[in-house]
Amino acid sequence: MKPVRHPDAPAPGQLLGAHYGECFGCGGLQPHGLHLQARAGEGVSITAEFTVQPAHQGAPGLAHGGVLATALDETLGSLNWLLRTIAVTGRLETDFVRPVPVGTTLHLEAEVTAVAGRKIYSRATGRVGGPDGPVAVRAEALFIEVKVDHFVQHGREEEIQAAMNDPDQVRRARAFEVNP
Numbered sequence: 497m498k499p500v501r502h503p504d505a506p507a508p509g510q511l512l513g514a515h516y517g518e519c520f521g522c523g524g525l526q527p528h529g530l531h532l533q534a535r536a537g538e539g540v541s542i543t544a545e546f547t548v549q550p551a552h553q554g555a556p557g558l559a560h561g562g563v564l565a566t567a568l569d570e571t572l573g574s575l576n577w578l579l580r581t582i583a584v585t586g587r588l589e590t591d592f593v594r595p596v597p598v599g600t601t602l603h604l605e606a607e608v609t610a611v612a613g614r615k616i617y618s619r620a621t622g623r624v625g626g627p628d629g630p631v632a633v634r635a636e637a638l639f640i641e642v643k644v645d646h647f648v649q650h651g652r653e654e655e656i657q658a659a660m661n662d663p664d665q666v667r668r669a670r671a672f673e674v675n676p
């Protein structure tokens with residue numbers, strides 16, 4: 497089925513903010529995290545930027561492939577905001593097309609291509625040298641919709657308690673649960 501943008505989705509151009517402050521991909525509280533910033537796009541799409549830091553190296557002066565996969569995963573995960581659905585990555589297939597040096601800003605875009613029950617199919621690209629620059633990485637993913645209980649059940653007790661005691665975090669989690 498064609499994906500449907502939720503009527504209460506953030507407006508195109510709106511900065512989405514972190515879904516969790518401690519998130520390695522988007523959180524502000526992780527010193528070596530990616531601090532990826534995502535914006536709502538048109539339809540069910542997202543754009544995002546991430547600048548490769550020295551802490552993200554694999555080979556000398558180059559981004560680690562796993563970090564680039566994280567950037568793709570996080571951008572794809574941000575599509576949840578537009579569907580107002582909580583979903584986790586089930587499958588992530590990544591192509592590494594060109595090496596990405598430290599200091600490079602990766603310009604990412606992602607879109608949902610189809611939804612089938614709890615399964616959300618999506619794809620993303622990361623470009624270098626600007627939003628219209630050459631593709632350095634791309635991915636196809638399958639996200640699976642889950643209830644907030646998924647996190648409460650599986651997350652370590654101390655972080656879950658802290659999240660449940662943080663009104664902002666509870667509000668962010670609830671924002672997804674209104675999905676019919």
Ligand SMILES: CCCCC/C=C\C/C=C\C/C=C\C/C=C\CCCC(=O)SCCNC(=O)CCNC(=O)[C@H](O)C(C)(C)COP(=O)(O)OP(=O)(O)OC[C@H]1O[C@@H](n2cnc3c(N)ncnc32)[C@H](O)[C@@H]1OP(=O)(O)O
Pocket residue numbers: 515516521569570573574576582583584585586587613614615638640642644647648656659660665666668669672
């Ligand atoms: C107040 C407390 C607040 C706490 C919450 C805080 C914040 C919440 C807000 C937002 C956060 C949301 C997400 C985070 C966003 C971004 C971060 C980036 C994303 C990630 O980094 S997230 C971490 C990595 N991710 C995982 O940690 C998943 C581990 N995993 C599992 O937890 C299970 O595996 C699960 C749940 C995925 C499925 O389990 P399940 O039992 O529910 O469902 P089941 O297995 O039946 O699959 C249903 C249908 O999907 C098909 N299917 C499943 N997996 C497939 C695969 N790999 N390939 C092909 N098909 C697959 C089946 O074949 C079936 O298909 P069919 O229906 O056609 O038969």
